[in-house]
Amino acid sequence: MSDPRPAAIRRLSAAGVGNPRLDSRLLWDYAQRNPGQFEALVKRRLAREPVAYIIGAKEFWSLEFEVEPGILIPRPETETIVEQVLDRFPGSSAPLKILDLGTGSGCLLVALLKEYPNARGLGIDGSDQALVVAGRNIARHDLTARAEIRRGNWLNDLAGGPWDVIVSNPPYIPSGDIAGLEPEVRDYEPLGALDGGPDGLDAVRALAAGFRRLGSGTAFVEIGAGQAESAQSLMAAEGLSVHHVAPDLAGIPRVVVTGLAVRAPAKKVLE
Numbered sequence: 153m154s155d156p157r158p159a160a161i162r163r164l165s166a167a168g169v170g171n172p173r174l175d176s177r178l179l180w181d182y183a184q185r186n187p188g189q190f191e192a193l194v195k196r197r198l199a200r201e202p203v204a205y206i207i208g209a210k211e212f213w214s215l216e217f218e219v220e221p222g223i224l225i226p227r228p229e230t231e232t233i234v235e236q237v238l239d240r241f242p243g244s245s246a247p248l249k250i251l252d253l254g255t256g257s258g259c260l261l262v263a264l265l266k267e268y269p270n271a272r273g274l275g276i277d278g279s280d281q282a283l284v285v286a287g288r289n290i291a292r293h294d295l296t297a298r299a300e301i302r303r304g305n306w307l308n309d310l311a312g313g314p315w316d317v318i319v320s321n322p323p324y325i326p327s328g329d330i331a332g333l334e335p336e337v338r339d340y341e342p343l344g345a346l347d348g349g350p351d352g353l354d355a356v357r358a359l360a361a362g363f364r365r366l367g368s369g370t371a372f373v374e375i376g377a378g379q380a381e382s383a384q385s386l387m388a389a390e391g392l393s394v395h396h397v398a399p400d401l402a403g404i405p406r407v408v409v410t411g412l413a414v415r416a417p418a419k420k421v422l423e
C-alpha cells in the first residue's frame with residue numbers, strides 16, 4: 153500500500169488546518185501504536201478536532217500532559233508564567249508553597265514542582281473532570297507526595313497557606329468573541345475554561361478580590377491581548393501593587409505579576 157501521509161497533508165491543508173505537516177506526523181506516530189486507525193484519525197482532524205484531543209496528549213514546558221475533551225489544552229504562552237516565577241524566585245532549592253487557581257490539566261503546577269524539587273503545591277479547579285485529569289498528570293510526573301488537588305471556586309473558602317507563589321491562567325475571552333474563535337477552540341474546548349464574561353475580566357476581578365484576603369505572596373495571572381491596563385486597574389483597586397506585566401514570546405502583554413502585601417487601607421472618616 154502506498155504511503156497515505158502525503159495525501160493526508162494535502163487534505164488537511166485544503167480543510168484549513170494550520171499545521172498540516174506536523175499534525176499528519178503526530179497522527180501517524182499515534183497510529184503506529186494504534187494500527188489501522190490513521191484514516192479515522194485524519195477524518196477527526198479534518199472535522200477540526202484538535203490533535204491534542206485525538207492523541208490524548210500535549211507537551212508543555214517540555215513535559216507531556218494527558219488531555220481529553222473537557223480539559224483546556226495547555227498553550228505555549230502559558231509557559232510565560234513559569235518563566236516569570238523562575239525569574240522572581242531564582243534558585244531551585246526554595247521550599248516554595250505554590251497555589252494554582254484553575255489548574256485544568258495541572259500543567260502549571262506540575263511544571264513548577266518539577267523546577268522546584270523542595271516546593272509543595274495545591275491546584276484548585278471548579279471542574280470535577282479537571283481534578284481527575286490533573287491528578288493523573290501529577291501521578292504521571294511522580295509528584296503525588298508534593299501536590300494536592302481540590303475542588304473550589306477561585307479563592308473562596310480556601311484554607312491553608314500562606315502561599316509564596318500564586319499562579320492562574322483563568323478564562324479571559326470576552327463572551328462575545330467566543331463565536332469568532334477557531335473551530336478547534338470554539339467547537340471542542342470547554343466553555344468554562346474560555347469564557348471570561350462580558351469584558352473577559354470576570355475571573356480577574358474575582359481573583360483580585362481574593363488576593364486582597366491572602367495578604368502575602370506574589371501572584372502571576374495570565375491575561376488576554378489588550379487586557380493589561382484593565383487588569384492592572386482591577387488589582388490596584390484592591391490595594392495590590394502590580395510589579396509588571398510580562399510579554400509572551402509574541403510580545404503580547406501576557407502575565408500580570410502582582411505583590412499581594414496589601415497597602416494600608418485608607419482611613420475611614422468618622423462622621
Ligand SMILES: C[S@@+](CC[C@H](N)C(=O)[O-])C[C@H]1O[C@@H](n2cnc3c(N)ncnc32)[C@H](O)[C@@H]1O
Binds near residue numbers: 227
Ligand atoms: C484557561 S483554563 C487553564 C487551565 C490550565 N491552568 C492551563 O493553563 O492550561 C481555566 C481553568 O479554570 C477553571 N475554572 C473556571 N472557573 C473557575 C472557578 N470559578 N474556580 C476555579 N476554577 C475555575 C476551568 O475549569 C479551567 O480548568
